[in-house]
Amino acid sequence: MFMAKTSLDDGVFDRSAYQNAKRQLRLVETELPQNAVSSLAREVVRRLAFRMPRHENAADLPTQSEIDLLCAALLSADDTAADQFILAARRDGVDVGAISRGYVAGAARKLGQMWDDDRISFIDVTLACGKLYGIIRGLRHVLAPQIIQGRETRPALFALVPGETHTLGIEIATDHFRRDGWDVDMLMGLDHDAMVSEADLRHYEAIVLVANSDRMLEPLTRLSLALRITQPLAHIIVAGGILDHHPDILHLVGAEAVMADLDTAIATLRDVLGPAKT
Template identity: 25%
Template sequence: MHPERKVGNNEGSIMGQAVKAAFPAIDRQGLNRLETHFIASEIYRRDDVAARQAKLARLISTNVIPQLLRLHTDVVIDAPAVEVLIKALAPGRLEISDLADIVLGSDLEAAVAYVAILRERGLSMETLFIELLEPTARLLGEMWDRDECDFIDVTLGVARLQKLLASFNSTHEVPALDQRRQVLMAMTPGDQHSFGVTMVERFLLAAGWEVQTELSATADELAELASRKWFAVAGLTMASEERMESLKGTIVQLRKHSQNPTIGIMVGGPLFTENPALAQEVGADATAPNAPAAVVTAQMLFDVSVSTGLPA
């Protein structure tokens, strides 16, 4: 996607300075404070976190930073038209893989800068979520499935993707943020397979969310719970097509009775992974193919709730 181009030492230095100047100001203290909202404190009790982060961070200097230099075209003679450049910079497999490497490292500033470059080239956050951030979270889940990284690695990476969304959407500035990020997780009433729910719950908790899980509640009970307690997001899993009508009815009930009138509803399960368009058919706002992607999707739905107004 990005043609190779040899860069001399002097030219590389000039390009590096130009890239640095092009980045928006980054509030380092603000980024550090976000840790309390987007990563559960238990994660940092692992003795090997620092060593593992340092090892993975080396990928940034060897693979990612050179590409950041190539992305910046302000100092390149005969740069292409803006429309061509935007199309060329549209996130693809390489960008997804690179961002995964960055968030598995320890340098959130590099991730912010990486997304900022794409934003400055005209890509909206909605496009970046669909084409870059959610696919990156999905990739982290696939890497975990293949034992290429462990649960802590993936959790830290997903938490940083959440922070990217929150930073660019300014939702990290919401008062009492830690009290707002609440999720109701449940199986479709009548369903018997709880593995998907418990796996998503595990990642949400590790990524700093407050989660209430109901494994045997009816649609009426879920609606009544949502009417008594404020939830930013409700997540429902469905393992069988036979439960389709039950899921539709449950979503209708949740929207009707929820204390949060803009509650975001995400669904998951094999049918939705195979055909994501089914999410709209059942009345949900989004779907996610695996647990790490569900965490980032929940953050996106939270950001939508913030934009339409949260309770005081």
């Protein structure tokens, strides 16, 4: 097996993304009801288990005993055990495709099966999924090239959170940006899986998630988690009336920014992306 101890080296691991992911999931567990937290945990398991990049060399994939060891680390009381396992594997030369499709996806599938078989509790699986999600966020820069390979790069996507029925605001905002010269896409009227699948066709530098009512908090958070996995380098921005209901929405959704009003919307996106993203 790999070395037991390895430091979280900044050249391999994105500390900021990792810490933000951990903070987000801790907040989710305290702010949302248990059924919503369970739904979000299943979303993480599903996306990590079945939507990671393909890797064709079976010789590089982990053995079942290695998957078992990783799951044990994820379920242990040691918050860093799983991190050390993955980082040691990476430093020992394990291909990034094997880490994503082999170790992470394999562990996610096993955790999901253990949950379905009642071999682990709801609390166990949410903690383990949180650790796995944090690892993926921490490794986003090394995993991203395989995930977004071949996709056309677009500056921004405006997406109406599934279940939201107020469409006028997102239509006005998208038109506002296009009139300013931005070549941006808009998605609305889709269910969750269709939204994620459609977004997967391109690599977006920023994704603006629009929601208005308080009841959209769980669908908004679920969509953000899914897009963090499938669009690892995208900046997430939250907009719409939901900002009035949740002052901590930035951390709860795990976003980089909020788009508070139309007057400052373009400036907000420019601040997030940097200059000349038109």
